[in-house]
Amino acid sequence: xxxxxxxxxxxxxxxxxxxxxxxxxxxxxxxxxxxxxxxxxxxxxxxxxxxxxxxxxxxxxxxxxxxxxxxxxxxxxxxxxxxxxxxxxxxxxxxxxxxxxxxxxxxxxxxxxxxxxxxxxxxxxxxxxxxxxxxxxxxxxxxxxxxxxxxxxxxxxxxxxxxxxxxxxxxxxxxxxxxxxxxxxxxxxxxxxxxxxxxxxxxxxxxxxxxxxxxxxxxxxxxxxxxxxxxxxxxxxxxxxxxxxxxxxxxxxxxxxxxxxxxxxxxxxxxxxxxxxxxxxxxxxxxxxxxxxxxxxxxxxxxxxxxxxxxxxxxxxxxxxxxxxxxxxxxxxxxxxxxxxxxxxxxxxxxxxxxxxxxxxxxxxxxxx
Amino acid sequence: xxxxxxxxxxxxxxxxxxxxxxxxxxxxxxxxxxxxxxxxxxxxxxxxxxxxxxxxxxxxxxxxxxxxxxxxxxxxxxxxxxxxxxxxxxxxxxxxxxxxxxxxxxxxxxxxxxxxxxxxxxxxxxxxxxxxxxxxxxxxxxxxxxxxxxxxxxxxxxxxxxxxxxxxxxxxxxxxxxxxxxxxxxxxxxxxxxxxxxxxxxxxxxxxxxxxxxxxxxxxxxxxxxxxxxxxxxxxxxxxxxxxxxxxxxxxxxxxxxxxxxxxxxxxxxxxxxxxxxxxxxxxxxxxxxxxxxxxxxxxxxxxxxxxxxxxxxxxxxxxxxxxxxxxxxxxxxxxxxxxxxxxxxxxxxxxxxxxx
Numbered sequence: 001x002x003x004x005x006x007x008x009x010x011x012x013x014x015x016x017x018x019x020x021x022x023x024x025x026x027x028x029x030x031x032x033x034x035x036x037x038x039x040x041x042x043x044x045x046x047x048x049x050x051x052x053x054x055x056x057x058x059x060x061x062x063x064x065x066x067x068x069x070x071x072x073x074x075x076x077x078x079x080x081x082x083x084x085x086x087x088x089x090x091x092x093x094x095x096x097x098x099x100x101x102x103x104x105x106x107x108x109x110x111x112x113x114x115x116x117x118x119x120x121x122x123x124x125x126x127x128x129x130x131x132x133x134x135x136x137x138x139x140x141x142x143x144x145x146x147x148x149x150x151x152x153x154x155x156x157x158x159x160x161x162x163x164x165x166x167x168x169x170x171x172x173x174x175x176x177x178x179x180x181x182x183x184x185x186x187x188x189x190x191x192x193x194x195x196x197x198x199x200x201x202x203x204x205x206x207x208x209x210x211x212x213x214x215x216x217x218x219x220x221x222x223x224x225x226x227x228x229x230x231x232x233x234x235x236x237x238x239x240x241x242x243x244x245x246x247x248x249x250x251x252x253x254x255x256x257x258x259x260x261x262x263x264x265x266x267x268x269x270x271x272x273x274x275x276x277x278x279x280x281x282x283x284x285x286x287x288x289x290x291x292x293x294x295x296x297x298x299x300x301x302x303x304x305x306x307x308x309x310x311x312x313x314x315x316x317x318x319x320x321x322x323x324x325x326x327x328x329x330x331x332x333x334x335x336x337x338x339x340x341x342x343x344x345x346x347x348x349x350x351x352x353x354x355x356x357x358x359x360x361x362x363x364x365x366x367x368x369x
Numbered sequence: 370x371x372x373x374x375x376x377x378x379x380x381x382x383x384x385x386x387x388x389x390x391x392x393x394x395x396x397x398x399x400x401x402x403x404x405x406x407x408x409x410x411x412x413x414x415x416x417x418x419x420x421x422x423x424x425x426x427x428x429x430x431x432x433x434x435x436x437x438x439x440x441x442x443x444x445x446x447x448x449x450x451x452x453x454x455x456x457x458x459x460x461x462x463x464x465x466x467x468x469x470x471x472x473x474x475x476x477x478x479x480x481x482x483x484x485x486x487x488x489x490x491x492x493x494x495x496x497x498x499x500x501x502x503x504x505x506x507x508x509x510x511x512x513x514x515x516x517x518x519x520x521x522x523x524x525x526x527x528x529x530x531x532x533x534x535x536x537x538x539x540x541x542x543x544x545x546x547x548x549x550x551x552x553x554x555x556x557x558x559x560x561x562x563x564x565x566x567x568x569x570x571x572x573x574x575x576x577x578x579x580x581x582x583x584x585x586x587x588x589x590x591x592x593x594x595x596x597x598x599x600x601x602x603x604x605x606x607x608x609x610x611x612x613x614x615x616x617x618x619x620x621x622x623x624x625x626x627x628x629x630x631x632x633x634x635x636x637x638x639x640x641x642x643x644x645x646x647x648x649x650x651x652x653x654x655x656x657x658x659x660x661x662x663x664x665x666x667x668x669x670x671x672x673x674x675x676x677x678x679x680x681x682x683x684x685x686x687x688x689x690x691x692x693x694x695x696x697x698x699x700x701x702x703x704x705x706x707x708x709x710x711x712x713x714x715x716x717x718x719x720x721x722x723x724x725x726x
Contacts, residue, residue: 038720245470245477245511268468268469271470272467276725278726295722297722313571314571316574316581317719318721319721319722335717335720335722336581336720337717338574359717361717362720362721364725364726
């Protein structure tokens, strides 16, 4: 696929996890994005890519990862194992050294998402307590060797993505509602009774501050991925677990104290989303957000000022989304190993060239600093 | 960490060598296949669906004018021809057939909650003339828009009422309208998108991307056919089989459907001599695999012919049940072979879309 040049080949032979050439000029080589990926041999990686499309960090991972979290001020990346995985790999991308590998305690597994607290001290993760299948939120202190310092309920089953609200004291957690058990792999065990919710939790006490759910007849709309802007608006990507021919709203926004507001794309785009959204991200301005629908090969863009659909871009197997430093601009990564830049103002999508040593599929989520 | 990275180095070096030995197919090789398959396989099959459903529309109109054994038989024959055509193009799940949920509307199946029966009975008892208009069908439940609803009406033991016949004609008209529109849109839009794929556009960035959709249509249906059309009725054994889970059991054509599906996939695989997936595999030095896949299609065809129809009886019969289990296992093996072929041809069938979270 991509040609391998001499420099990349020598890196390959050296088994280099970090490119020394690039490291030497980290001052000039700016990271563009980080993402988990799976290569054409089925091996899993955490990759950090530069603005020039070169590999800065390539860390092999034991199993497939999901979200990659960027530390707010240290050169750290945390790759979170996909459910029902049990590791979070924290890497220093400047030295190429592992900072820490967090292992879920006995009887627990991760759900694929974790964040650093805004001050950078705590790693906050969603976990499954397998014994009773309830969702847990855990805090680990990076200043004490990632020792677990808090463990409270997520107030639902299957907590998936979480974010810190702009007040800094509150977490918002997407409880997907779907019960799984590691003994039955990824099988969904409670689709008839599932109750997804959005829970606001006090970061310091673990107290439930507010919780919203879809109406009873929409209880199969799993709330899985979210992002929050500086005004506290939460943008949500939904996944419908009911029959494939149903036509459902697949996007929602929420503001504290209000009901969950479900949004639809105009037809036929809403139907083309195939009842499944994979990722939600605000742009740098916090006004626009993007929602990916990898099964429908498209990404939709929305305006949170008016809670309306703005535009869409066809993107085959596109799932990973991230804001660029420019307002109204997003990066999109795809399972076909491609990367794009999309600009809302002009509704243009451009492919960004990458120089990888082997073909990869970008996993569900990507991160920019 | 260093120890762990050694095999990775060897693997990478090995990978590099194999890349040198046989480069992945080029975009222009895929382009030739895309054009061959869409012009010679996809479009003619949609055109066949459009013309057979037109005949179905005419036959049902005639049935309503002159109810009787002959006109009913003619309508049933026309239904069979239309279903033959649909089963021969059902594997294509991209492009115009996806638009406005036409794929579900043409055939809403499996119908786990028996919606077709419920919705049809409601229409039949209301006898509302407004429910016969094309206007109504645009917004109607997909359960009454397509072939399974027609099958229930045409293959029922009870004679059709006058209204029931008009409803049959209205559904046949709707099936024809959708089929004609799909064929037209392929001719007028989709083929152009395929032809211009090498130039790159918002629709297809390159020929490989367009080829990926066709390759999905080759590989993925095998798993779907096996799961829905074989394993669901086979259930847990001959004495526990579920005959009414068979597709099209009322018209006693479940096995024929599977045969037609596989024949279509086999044609999609073989293409013609100049451009095909099979030829491409041979070019890539995978001649053995290319022939194995070919043989697997042929063997499945022979095995299916050896099952005593209809399927809804065969699943209950020990001997035939065992034959169907073997067929199911062979389909699984064929699916794995095709997935491996796709990896060798550097086609990524989907990652986030197939196994997301």
